[in-house]
Amino acid sequence: MSSLRPREGGSGEPPVYNQVKKPVLPLWIPILLITLVVALAGIAYAQFSAKSSLEKRVNDLEAMLNENLTRLQASTTALASDIEVVTKKVGVTDKELGNARAFAEKLRVEHEKTLEEQRRLASTVEKKADSADVAAARAEAATKVAEIQKESDTKISSVSGEVKTVATDLASTRQEVAASRREITDVKTTLSADIAKNSSELASLRQKGERNYFDIDLKKAKKNEMQRVGDIRLELRETDAKKGKYYIIIQVDDSKLEKKDKLINEPVQFLVGADQQRYEIVVNKVEKDRIVGYLSTPKNKALSAERPATR
Numbered sequence: 001m002s003s004l005r006p007r008e009g010g011s012g013e014p015p016v017y018n019q020v021k022k023p024v025l026p027l028w029i030p031i032l033l034i035t036l037v038v039a040l041a042g043i044a045y046a047q048f049s050a051k052s053s054l055e056k057r058v059n060d061l062e063a064m065l066n067e068n069l070t071r072l073q074a075s076t077t078a079l080a081s082d083i084e085v086v087t088k089k090v091g092v093t094d095k096e097l098g099n100a101r102a103f104a105e106k107l108r109v110e111h112e113k114t115l116e117e118q119r120r121l122a123s124t125v126e127k128k129a130d131s132a133d134v135a136a137a138r139a140e141a142a143t144k145v146a147e148i149q150k151e152s153d154t155k156i157s158s159v160s161g162e163v164k165t166v167a168t169d170l171a172s173t174r175q176e177v178a179a180s181r182r183e184i185t186d187v188k189t190t191l192s193a194d195i196a197k198n199s200s201e202l203a204s205l206r207q208k209g210e211r212n213y214f215d216i217d218l219k220k221a222k223k224n225e226m227q228r229v230g231d232i233r234l235e236l237r238e239t240d241a242k243k244g245k246y247y248i249i250i251q252v253d254d255s256k257l258e259k260k261d262k263l264i265n266e267p268v269q270f271l272v273g274a275d276q277q278r279y280e281i282v283v284n285k286v287e288k289d290r291i292v293g294y295l296s297t298p299k300n301k302a303l304s305a306e307r308p309a310t311r
Contacts, residue, residue, distance in 0.1 A: 065115050072111045194296075195282055197265050202294055212297045216281065218248070220289035226251055229295050232272070232279070236291060244286050252279070272297075 194211075196202035206213050214230040226233040226249070238247040244264040250257040252272050259268050259281075268281040277300075283293035 061119065065119060069112075069115060072108065195265060195267055196294065197284060205296075209299075211299060214295040214297070216283070216291065216293045216295055218291050230297055232295070234281075236289070239286055239289055239291060241286055241288055246283060246286050246291050248281075248291070250281075 194205065196205050196213075202213060205211070212230070216229055216234070218227055218229075218234055218236045220236045220239070221227075224235060224237075226235045233251040235249040235251075236246065237249060240246070245261050247258075247260045247262070250259065250270060252270065257270055262268055262283065264283060264286055266282070268283075270279055271277065272279050277298045279298075280296040281293065282296070283291045285292040
């Protein structure tokens with residue numbers, strides 16, 4: 001068995017191990033690498049997009065050139081057929097036919113040269129297309145903006161004129177409404193002065209002698225019977241003594257007028273006859289199934305009552 005005692009000459013303390021620290025990269029290095037990767041990806045994508053666009057335009061030009069070449073070949077074939085037909089019909093010699101074919105070949109070669117020049121021109125245009133398209137688009141946009149601005153100015157001027165006209169009409173209407181209100185106020189004042197609220201005021205109106213006045217003492221009939229007052233007929237339908245309201249039917253000129261929810265001392269006016277003369281009923285008292293008041297008629301109205309009315 002081995003002894004746990006320290007060897008002679010040795011130390012009794014356990015050995016000490018020093019931990020080796022790993023080097024740590026600065027934080028800015030990964031960030032820089034990520035930024036570079038993103039930038040390279042963006043550049044690659046931009047180049048890929050530009051290359052795709054350029055390839056598409058070149059393919060379009062090649063397709064157009066091939067189509068033109070096909071048309072030329074078709075024209076050459078048709079020309080050759082025409083030459084053969086002419087040869088057969090007119091008797092063109094072999095030499096002349098060879099000259100015609102040589103001329104047709106010359107035309108084909110010249111056309112191919114033209115196509116080659118078109119390819120070079122398309123390549124040149126391709127390089128300058130972006131700036132030219134942008135300039136053309138800007139010019140077109142500026143023109144459209146100017147046209148829209150001009151049209152807007154015209155419409156604004158037209159609307160401003162219409163607004164001024166409406167404002168003038170509105171001011172005129174306001175003046176007319178104000179005048180009408182004054183007239184209505186004057187009429188109300190005149191009517192209020194001509195309304196009697198009791199027997200003494202009614203006596204004063206009779207003394208003036210400006211209109212005819214007929215007493216009204218109307219009760220609700222059981223069979224909707226009408227009572228003659230002056231040259232009209234009245235029928236009492238409903239009364240509300242608490243609220244001072246009543247509902248009557250007026251028969252005049254072979255027609256009936258309904259007057260609902262009328263109040264005490266409220267003038268009830270209506271027109272009678274071909275001359276449209278103003279009649280007026282004023283009720284001074286409202287009782288259960290009974291109203292008391294008077295009827296006012298013009299002086300120049302010829303009454304047609306069958307019996308004398310109470311004055």
